[in-house]
Amino acid sequence: MEELKQKIIDYLKTVDKAKNKEVAQALGVSKGEVDKAVTELAKEDKIEFLYLGTSYIKLKT
Amino acid sequence: MANEEKKTPLLDQLEEGRWPSFVKEIKKAAAKNKKAEALLGQLELSYREKKVHWKHGGIVGVKGYGGGVIGRYSDVPEQFPDAAEFHTIRVNQPAGWFYTTEALRKLCDIWEKYGSGLTNFHGSTGDAILLGTDTDKLQACFDELAEAGFDLGGSGSDLRTPSCCVGPARCEFACFDTLDVCHEITMEFQNELHRPMWPYKFKIKIAGCPNDCVASIARADLSVIGTWRDEIRVNQEEVKAYAEAGFDIQGMVVDKCPKKAVKYNAETREIVIDNESCTRCMHCINEMPRALRVGKEGGATLLIGAKAPIVKSAFMSWVIIPFMEMKPPYTELKDFIRTITDWWDENGKTRERIGETIYRLGMPKFLRDTGIKPVPQMVTAPRANPYYFWYPEEVK
Numbered sequence: 498m499e500e501l502k503q504k505i506i507d508y509l510k511t512v513d514k515a516k517n518k519e520v521a522q523a524l525g526v527s528k529g530e531v532d533k534a535v536t537e538l539a540k541e542d543k544i545e546f547l548y549l550g551t552s553y554i555k556l557k558t
Numbered sequence: 559m560a561n562e563e564k565k566t567p568l569l570d571q572l573e574e575g576r577w578p579s580f581v582k583e584i585k586k587a588a589a590k591n592k593k594a595e596a597l598l599g600q601l602e603l604s605y606r607e608k609k610v611h612w613k614h615g616g617i618v619g620v621k622g623y624g625g626g627v628i629g630r631y632s633d634v635p636e637q638f639p640d641a642a643e644f645h646t647i648r649v650n651q652p653a654g655w656f657y658t659t660e661a662l663r664k665l666c667d668i669w670e671k672y673g674s675g676l677t678n679f680h681g682s683t684g685d686a687i688l689l690g691t692d693t694d695k696l697q698a699c700f701d702e703l704a705e706a707g708f709d710l711g712g713s714g715s716d717l718r719t720p721s722c723c724v725g726p727a728r729c730e731f732a733c734f735d736t737l738d739v740c741h742e743i744t745m746e747f748q749n750e751l752h753r754p755m756w757p758y759k760f761k762i763k764i765a766g767c768p769n770d771c772v773a774s775i776a777r778a779d780l781s782v783i784g785t786w787r788d789e790i791r792v793n794q795e796e797v798k799a800y801a802e803a804g805f806d807i808q809g810m811v812v813d814k815c816p817k818k819a820v821k822y823n824a825e826t827r828e829i830v831i832d833n834e835s836c837t838r839c840m841h842c843i844n845e846m847p848r849a850l851r852v853g854k855e856g857g858a859t860l861l862i863g864a865k866a867p868i869v870k871s872a873f874m875s876w877v878i879i880p881f882m883e884m885k886p887p888y889t890e891l892k893d894f895i896r897t898i899t900d901w902w903d904e905n906g907k908t909r910e911r912i913g914e915t916i917y918r919l920g921m922p923k924f925l926r927d928t929g930i931k932p933v934p935q936m937v938t939a940p941r942a943n944p945y946y947f948w949y950p951e952e953v954k
Contacts, residue, residue, distance in 0.1 A: 507575060518903065529900050536749060548617060548624035549713055552755040 501526065501534045506543065506556065510520040566598055568605040583886040584676065589651030591723045593674035593690045596641035600632060615888040618645055618693050624753045626710025627696060635756050640722040643692045647673070648711035649703060650744065650751075653737040654724045658725035664706045672699035682777070683761065684721030705791030713911075717747050717899075722764035723771040731843065732766030733784030734752075734884035740764050747895070754923045757906035757915070760899060767852060768838045774864070774875070780895065780913050784884075789833040790842070796849035798827045830922055842929035860894065862908065863913025873913045877935045897928050898920045 504524050509515065517535055521528040534552055538544045545555040566581075573579045584601075587594035604611050611633050618629040628646040635642035649665065657665075665686060666696045669675060674690030681687040691699060700710065711719035720743045723729070725736030743762060744751065750760075763774030767784040774781035802809060807829070812822045819835040820842055822828075829849070833840075843850045860882055864875035882890055898912065901924065904916040925932050926949075 515889070527900075528903055536899070541889055546622075546624065546753060547752070552624050552753040 498534060501530060502538055505531065505534055505538065509544065509554065509556045514547055514555040515551055516551065519531070520554070564854050566602040569598065569602050572712065577659075582658050587675045589674045591670070593644065594676055596632075596638040597644065597674065597676070597690060600638045600641050602632065603634065603637070610824050613626070613642070617684055618670055618696060620710070622752070623700075623710055624631040625713040625716045626752065628713055633858040641690075644674075644690045645693065645695070645696065646693065647688040647699065647703075648681065648713055649688060650709045650711040650719050651680060651684050651686055651720055651721065653740040654691055654727055654742075655684070656724075656727065656737075661707075665703075666709065668699065668702050668706065672702070683711060683718045684772075686718050702904075710752070712751045712759075713884040714754040715758050716752065716760070717750040717756075718745075718759050718761045719721070719751070720744050720762040720764065725764075729766060729771075730847070731784075731852055733786055733852055734766065734858060736764045736766040736784070738886065738889070739782065739884060739888055742886070743892070743895070746892050750899070756899065756903055756911045759909055760902075760912065762895070764858075766841045769844070774873055775861060776864050777866075778875060779862065779865060779866050780886075780892070780898070782858045783861065784852075784856060785838050785881065786856050786861045787881050788853040790831050790836065790853060791851040792829055792831065792879060793849050793851075794828050797829050797846070800849055801827045807846070811845050814841055815839075816841075857881050858891075860891075862898065863916060865910070865911045865913055869914050871916060873911075873917075875913070876938055878930065880933060880935045894904050897930075 505520055506519055508523055512526070515523075515548065517531045518528050520535075521531040524531070539546065539554075543557055544554050545553060545557045563663035565787075570579045572581045581598075582605060584594055584598050588598050591730040600611050613631050614629060614632045616629055616631075619627045623942040626648050628648070628676055630644045632638055632641045632644065666675075669677065669688045672691055672695045673688055673866065676689040677687060678687035687701075703709075720740050721730075722736040725734075727734040727737055728802070743764075750756075751818070760780070761778045763772045763778035764778045764782040765772050765774050765784060770781075770783055772778075774783060797807070801824075805820050808824065817832075817835040817837050819832040821830045821832070823830070843852060857879045859877060860879035862874035863873050865873050879894065882894075884891070895907070902915050905919060906912065907928075910918070920931075921936065924930075
């Protein structure tokens with residue numbers, strides 16, 4: 498999980514915002530795994546959600 | 559005043575019917591609230607011009623939530639400035655819609671403070687709907703609702719607020735605890751409820767028996783409908799009592815059984831039911847509730863895919879799991895929901911409901927991908943053929 502969380506953070510450094518599904522595709526893992534990792538990252542205050550018709554995530558600035 | 563021009567002549571006509579009118583209620587609210595007064599004016603204009611004057615004008619919400627607030631704007635704000643913003647707040651209802659009067663008063667007090675004072679009890683999804691507030695009042699209203707123990711419901715492409723019938727709280731037909739299931743599902747899927755991340759909306763409605771009082775079979779992407787797997791309980795003494803009271807058991811029950819599964823002996827005044835043939839239509843139980851009861855081994859049938867017309871026409875949901883036990887903590891149901899929504903999320907197009915995705919890609923793919931075992935009960939409609947009998951590549 499920690500490894501995946503780090504990969505998500507690294508990926509989010511390369512984009513402005515992304516959907517969980519896009520992150521999953523980019524990292525080659527299931528969306529379910531990304532969902533869990535993203536939930537943890539949100540609790541750790543490392544990412545934030547953007548709601549633009551659908552949910553996006555981005556690194557917390 | 560006799561010579562004063564009526565402000566809302568067209569709306570006034572709607573108060574003349576035999577039934578309670580929404581116009582009367584809006585007028586009551588308008589007497590003490592400017593937003594309600596503006597709504598009345600704009601509605602009169604709509605009737606006069608035969609044109610809707612609402613539009614979507616952007617995304618509004620509260621901190622941390624992607625759903626629960628529906629933005630609504632007037633397209634004639636210069637005429638009705640108090641209705642320029644008229645957002646709806648969806649409040650997650652308690653399971654089975656049980657409120658204390660104190661809770662309702664609290665809800666209404668908060669709404670009179672921040673909004674128009676107008677409500678819908680309830681919206682189609684089951685939420686308590688609060689109609690008409692401004693963008694700058696949303697957060698304060700939500701904070702106070704949260705303080706009072708209320709949360710927002712679902713909107714947009716997320717899990718819509720799960721709803722259920724009154725279940726065992728007020729109904730003898732309940733085959734499982736619908737209220738507990740509804741509450742558990744709501745708590746388990748908070749993330750999915752408040753963060754729209756799916757192709758489109760996903761509704762779960764939970765009915766305690768095949769009477770389906772929440773109409774889940776017509777309205778829910780996942781219908782959870784109570785059933786039993788043993789036998790209908792028969793109290794022969796009560797059957798005799800019905801007969802003695804002059805109730806036409808043969809005509810009203812036996813002849814109307816769709817599977818001819820009920821037999822009545824007029825001499826002994828006893829009923830025998832062929833439970834193997836029973837399709838759980840509930841007719842006999844509804845007609846003779848004192849004599850016939852649902853079985854003791856309760857659970858639920860899970861059906862998938864109901865919806866109103868969007869991409870394709872209206873669908874009724876169809877059986878996907880003929881029987882599932884409903885025992886806390888409902889792990890099997892929760893896992894099932896995750897499995898099917900994950901598949902839909904991977905395969906669905908934008909604004910495509912799960913039923914449409916299955917329809918487009920085919921039931922065999924859905925079942926194979928999700929690992930759900932094909933069973934004969936998976937039919938598109940009553941007395942229709944099952945979806946398929948074999949995978950084409952397996953035919954020699």
